[in-house]
Amino acid sequence: MSDFQHQHASHCESGVMSAIVRHYGLPLSEPMAFGLASALSFAWLPFVKLGGLPLVAYRMPPRAIIRGLQKPLGLRMRTETFRDPARGEARLQELLDAGRVVGLQTSVFWLPYFPQDMRFHFNAHNVLAYGRDADSGDYLLSDPVFEEPMRCAPADLARARFARGVLAPKGLLYYPDGQPAEPDWNKVIPAAIRKTVRVMLRTPVPIVGTRAIERVARAVERLPAAGDTRQSLLFVGHLVRMQEEIGTGGGGFRFMYASFLEEAATLASRPALAEQAARLVEIGDGWREFALAAARMIRGRDAFEPAALAALLRRQAADERAFFGALEKALA
Numbered sequence: 001m002s003d004f005q006h007q008h009a010s011h012c013e014s015g016v017m018s019a020i021v022r023h024y025g026l027p028l029s030e031p032m033a034f035g036l037a038s039a040l041s042f043a044w045l046p047f048v049k050l051g052g053l054p055l056v057a058y059r060m061p062p063r064a065i066i067r068g069l070q071k072p073l074g075l076r077m078r079t080e081t082f083r084d085p086a087r088g089e090a091r092l093q094e095l096l097d098a099g100r101v102v103g104l105q106t107s108v109f110w111l112p113y114f115p116q117d118m119r120f121h122f123n124a125h126n127v128l129a130y131g132r133d134a135d136s137g138d139y140l141l142s143d144p145v146f147e148e149p150m151r152c153a154p155a156d157l158a159r160a161r162f163a164r165g166v167l168a169p170k171g172l173l174y175y176p177d178g179q180p181a182e183p184d185w186n187k188v189i190p191a192a193i194r195k196t197v198r199v200m201l202r203t204p205v206p207i208v209g210t211r212a213i214e215r216v217a218r219a220v221e222r223l224p225a226a227g228d229t230r231q232s233l234l235f236v237g238h239l240v241r242m243q244e245e246i247g248t249g250g251g252g253f254r255f256m257y258a259s260f261l262e263e264a265a266t267l268a269s270r271p272a273l274a275e276q277a278a279r280l281v282e283i284g285d286g287w288r289e290f291a292l293a294a295a296r297m298i299r300g301r302d303a304f305e306p307a308a309l310a311a312l313l314r315r316q317a318a319d320e321r322a323f324f325g326a327l328e329k330a331l332a
Contacts, residue, residue: 004101004130006142006149010256012126013065014039015144016103019128021073023101026180028073035260036188037068038195040253042320044212046219050166051121053238056216058253060199062105062124062167066174072188074181081170085158088171092129092139095175101130101142105172107163113143113150123167129157185267190331193264193273196257200324210321217313223306236294236309244291251291254284261327272330279326283319290316 004023009015014034021028034040039060046054060068066077082088095102107123108114127150128142138151152160161171200209207215216239223232243251258280265274290312296302297309 004128004142007144008147009144010252012144013062013124014256016126016128016142017065017069019142019144020101020103020176021069021075021180024176024179026073026182028180029259029263031256031259032263033065033069034253034256035196035264036072036192037065038192038199039065039068040196040257041199041208042210042212043208044215044219045207048166050242051238053235054219055166056239056242058243063172066103068192072183072192074183075179076177077174078177079172079174081172082162083170085162085171088161088173089154089158092173093132095173096129096132100175101128103128103174104157104161105169106157106160107165107169108160110156110160110163111143111152112156113146113152121163121165123163123165123169185264186269189264189268189270193327193331197324197328200320201328210317210324213313213317213320217310217317220306220313221310225304225306229304232306233298233304236306237298240291240294240298243287251284251287254280254287258284270330273327276323276327276330279323283316283323286312286316286319 004019007015007019007022009018009030011030011034014030014037017037018028018030018033021033037060041057041060043057044054045057048055066079069075070077080091082091092102092104104127105123106125106127107121108125109119109121111119111125127144129139130142131140132138133140133151136151138153139157141150141152143150161169163169203209206212220236220239223235225232258277261273261277261280265271265277290309293302293312294309297304
């Protein structure tokens with residue numbers, strides 16, 4: 001069994017990658033892992049359904065952090081998928097026997113240690129396997145969203161690793177090939193920030209970046225506000241769930257990126273980045289304000305007013321457009 005040390009994190013993929021890099025010799029905070037991978041974004045994907053409703057994402061797609069940290073850290077990540085669960089389990093056991101810690105993509109729904117009311121069919125939850133109990137055969141897992149390490153029976157873990165549906169993990173496992181190296185912070189930090197700015201302000205397709213936020217606002221504004229509003233409330237509830245319950249959501253990812261900017265200001269000797277961090281915290285608060293307003297309407301505490309919710313979303317789009325423009329200037 002490895003000498004791996006579990007650490008609680010805000011989000012699964014950034015938490016797992018921070019833990020892997022730290023375990024293999026380079027101290028790296030979760031916000032720095034998130035920021036260096038240029039993981040912050042916004043996407044509105046009406047053609048991808050999650051539970052029958054359009055996918056809304058507040059970060060880059062799953063595996064983007066795994067891929068995005070390789071170049072700045074000189075780290076090669078090996079990824080493997082499997083058609084056969086038995087082969088997937090055998091490979092995991094082989095790697096654990098060799099003393100490696102191994103990242104796994106799983107389905108939240110089939111992980112039995114999750115409370116029943118937190119289980120839903122989301123197939124892109126990342127955990128770390130660092131050993132196996134010799135007596136029970138349970139896998140020893142470091143799930144970043146839990147404060148303590150977890151155990152999982154082989155059959156349950158196999159079911160979670162080979163769940164079907166959107167973002168099916170296909171038994172994905174990943175681990176580093178070699179050691180991470182401390183980068184030239186003055187090069188990698190500005191490069192990572194510029195990539196995020198491009199995604200948010202200059203992506204050619206209007207379903208990514210600040211324009212995507214405006215598209216969601218239009219979709220909310222078109223919702224029926226009278227008569228049978230059950231579908232309307234379901235749609236708004238889906239937005240809140242994607243923002244607040246899946247990962248760290250809209251506000252949480254903005255807060256994490258603000259922490260990255262504060263740390264980056266010191267590492268890259270760019271104090272202007274810390275000033276921008278404070279602005280992003282305010283934007284994160286705005287996302288929480290939207291979630292609270294929507295939740296009050298869903299629960300019937302306030303009248304359902306799609307136009308009011310759309311106005312809050314348009315404010316967020318305007319604030320993020322101004323923020324990323326200012327962030328780009330701060331790098332000049």
